[in-house]
Every structure is written in C-alpha cells, then in structure tokens.
Amino acid sequence: MQAAPLDPQDLDLLKEVSNIGAGNAATALxxxxxxxxxxxxPDVRALELAAVADALGGPxxxxxxxxxxxxxxARGNLLITSSPxxxxxxxxxxxxxxxxxxxxxPLATSALREIGNILGGTYLTALSRLLHRHLVPTVPGLAIxxxxxxxxxxxxxxxGVSAQALVLETTFAEASGGGxxxxxxxxxxxxxxxxxxxxxxxxx
Amino acid sequence: MIPPASRPAPLPSTARRISIGEFEVxxxxxRLAIYGLGxxxxxxxxxxxxxLSALGHILLPSPPRADAPGIPGRFAATAIPAMxxxxxxxxxxxxxxxxxxxxxxxxxxxxxxxxxxxxGARNLRAALSTLERLGIPVxxxxxxxxxxxxxxxxxxxxxxxxxxxxxxxxxL
Numbered sequence: 001m002q003a004a005p006l007d008p009q010d011l012d013l014l015k016e017v018s019n020i021g022a023g024n025a026a027t028a029l030x031x032x033x034x035x036x037x038x039x040x041x042p043d044v045r046a047l048e049l050a051a052v053a054d055a056l057g058g059p060x061x062x063x064x065x066x067x068x069x070x071x072x073x074a075r076g077n078l079l080i081t082s083s084p085x086x087x088x089x090x091x092x093x094x095x096x097x098x099x100x101x102x103x104x105x106p107l108a109t110s111a112l113r114e115i116g117n118i119l120g121g122t123y124l125t126a127l128s129r130l131l132h133r134h135l136v137p138t139v140p141g142l143a144i145x146x147x148x149x150x151x152x153x154x155x156x157x158x159x160g161v162s163a164q165a166l167v168l169e170t171t172f173a174e175a176s177g178g179g180x181x182x183x184x185x186x187x188x189x190x191x192x193x194x195x196x197x198x199x200x201x202x203x204x
Numbered sequence: 205m206i207p208p209a210s211r212p213a214p215l216p217s218t219a220r221r222i223s224i225g226e227f228e229v230x231x232x233x234x235r236l237a238i239y240g241l242g243x244x245x246x247x248x249x250x251x252x253x254x255x256l257s258a259l260g261h262i263l264l265p266s267p268p269r270a271d272a273p274g275i276p277g278r279f280a281a282t283a284i285p286a287m288x289x290x291x292x293x294x295x296x297x298x299x300x301x302x303x304x305x306x307x308x309x310x311x312x313x314x315x316x317x318x319x320x321x322x323x324g325a326r327n328l329r330a331a332l333s334t335l336e337r338l339g340i341p342v343x344x345x346x347x348x349x350x351x352x353x354x355x356x357x358x359x360x361x362x363x364x365x366x367x368x369x370x371x372x373x374x375x376l
Contacts, residue, residue: 049263050223059240060354062369067312102370141312145369148224148240149311149352152263155224156243156323159278160268 010197015044017130021123022170028122036175043169049155059148066116069138074192077154078120082182089179101144116140131199162190225278227260227287230359237356241307243324245331248304250362251296257362258287265330280330304376305345306355344376
C-alpha cells in the first residue's frame, strides 16, 4: 500500500519548513564557528529506494554521516552528511586540527555526534513549531563509510510500507568557501506524513 | 586528508548492479555487484553443475504486514524462494545449491540496541532460517561488524569478492 500522494501544495509546504529548519540549523552552526553559513535551495523528491544512495553521491562514495531517528507525533529519519574532506575542515575548526575521519580520536567522534545533535535538534525544533507536531530526535549515531551502507538503515523502515522514499534535502556551506559544507536529509515515514502536512496546513 | 587508497578499488564496468530489494541470475563470465551494502544481507545462491548464480540484495527479514508492497526481493523469507525459482527457470536445481552470505552490518552503534537485536543481525537470522528450511547449505559468509561492503559475484563460479573501506578484501 502506498501513502496517499502529496499534492504540490503539500510538497511546497514541506520544502518551506525544511528550508526554515535547515536555516535554523545553519544559524546554530554559524554561531559555533563564527562564520556565515549559506543554504542552497531545498529539494523535495520522491525517490525509488535504490536512488536514495545516489542522492548522496553514489552507493560507494565515502561519507561522514550522523543519523538521528525522529520520534513523536510523526516518525522519520534525519541524516546529516558531509564529505570526509569537509568533516576534516569542520574538525579543525572545532579544535581537532589534522584529525582525519579515517582515524578519529574519541573526543572528535563525540564532537561530530554533538554537532549532529545540535543541527538535527534545531532542524526538528523548527519543524515541530511550524507543523504543530511534537518531534523528538533519538541519540545520534555516527558512521564514516560508503553512502549505500549508511542509508540501508533508513530504507529498511520504508521498505515494508512504501515503494518510494520522500527525501527532503538541504545543503549548507560556509560562505567564505572555507571548506565546511554538508547536507541535511529528512526522510519522513509515510505513516505520519498525512498528520505532518495537516499540522502545517492548519495554520500557515 | 584522506589517502586515495582508502577507497574501494574501481570495479569492472561489466558488473550488473543489483539494487536494494532486487535479485538477478548470472551465468558464465557475467558479474553481479552490490555497491555499499550495510545492514542489508547479500545472499548468493550458486549451482556449480549448472554454472549459475543468483544474487539478492535483501533489506528485511519478512513482510511487516499483509498489505506490504508486492516486492519479494526485499524480504529474506520471500526473496530466497523467488531466487530458487529463478535459478530453476534457467536449469538450476535446488539440491545442487549452496549459499554465500555477506553484509548484515550494524552501521550505527546505538546504546540501547545490542548488535544481536539490530536489523543486520535479524536479516542474517532470517536468511539462515530460510536457507535451512529449503535445505541449502551455507558455504561461506562475511557478515556483521560496523562497516559497509561492496561485493562482486561471478556467475559460473559463484566466486564472491568482498571489499570494504578500511578492511582487506576477502574472497568467498
């Protein structure tokens, strides 16, 4: 069974709230780094499950990925990704110069997870407020590996109920070109999607 | 910076990609590949006498509810019998089959979910029990851990190459 298809207005609504959520996350990151962080235009796509890894650059591309499950009045998954090179830049700014994602000191691992916690938490707080749905993140998990392997977990939750994955993507980058960049992906679970957009329609 | 050697070597362009939830049969020099396998389990069924292999890229143990989308390749309980049928359609025989397994990792460590309860471990158990029910012996496996794998299989021989970012290549 497929979730009821979303009409274009619903997709626009999701694109808008995703953009605001990512904007808040970028502001939090900007404050931490003391840099201006810019966003690209958000993207909302319904993808075949096999195409989700391609949206991350291909199934074998190595990414630094932080995963947060989303629980509450709607379910889903957040994935915050960057290239290993961008993560190296970020870690240097956070006080871990020369820390490569290939061999992370434990404290740097904690720092990346905490960054994920802050970005994911800020993103979800904005969505909760705009959609009038209580959304809470789970404890973040970190993986540095092939994109295909990283997205498996997100797809398993969808595979039993849907042929496709709805993917809300926003990309952020340091305005100065300093090398910190990444993407925030939100994959809402189809079961809660109706409730999610209804919350936003109620009070635009 | 990341040394280039940390990435998996490029694969032969002749390999056919088996996407998530799909399976295919190969013979002769044909190669099948799964790129970036995480908690999914790759099941190879090989018939040496017929020179055939089937490779499945399986996401979940079994359909979670009766109205689940009708895609047998997504679930261990339905994909493996469908692969046996596809092999039989090409001249393979159930009693000649052996299996090789790869993947079933736990990519993200969660404090409250021990590895044996993760989706990877559950996929592995479901694949093993389905194979046992069908009487197919498991010849080799490279499963578990917290890392992704790329696998390439050759049709006629059932030779399986397993590659990972930070782990040495293995041949099953």
